Amino acid sequence: MTLFLGACTPLGLWLYQDPVITMSRITLEVRKPTRAKPPPVVVALDVKNVNDYPVSAERLELSLRVDGISMGKLTQDSTVTLAIDSISTVAIALPVERWVIADRLEASRDVTHVVAVQGRATFRTPFGTRKVRFAQSSAMVFSERASGSTP
DSSP: OOOOOSGGGGTOOOOOOOEEEEEEEEEEEESOOOOSSSOEEEEEEEEEESSEEESSEEEEEEEEETTTTTEEEEEEEEEEEEOEEEEEEEEEEEOOTSOOHHHHHHHTSEEEEEEEEEEEEEEEETTTTEEEEEEEEEHHHHHOOOOOOOO
């Protein structure tokens, strides 16, 4: 007699898979830029939790390059709970490095660029803390959003 059990969680055996992180869009906030402080670039990441239990993202380290030029880096500590077996979109406002000229960002709208993001996310799981690296490069168009609107 063969007994097949499809779900492991009720038996106390939990399987874990690292969340998968992909860049979904890049947005440039529409506002009057100044030489001292250009508008931030909003990077939207899709985080897929394939586990049958919630996982929390606790820290994000991210760097962004556009057409081979570094646009900025960010380290952010905040807790975001990822729903069970779903994709959550997390939008991060990335301050642009000072040496990046605001006029260059302004001219970048509606033009296809090679956008590369890489980083590391720290997740809290039932098994402890996991650090997951991610990297992606793709052709994208910067879209616009009005200042103060939701990314």
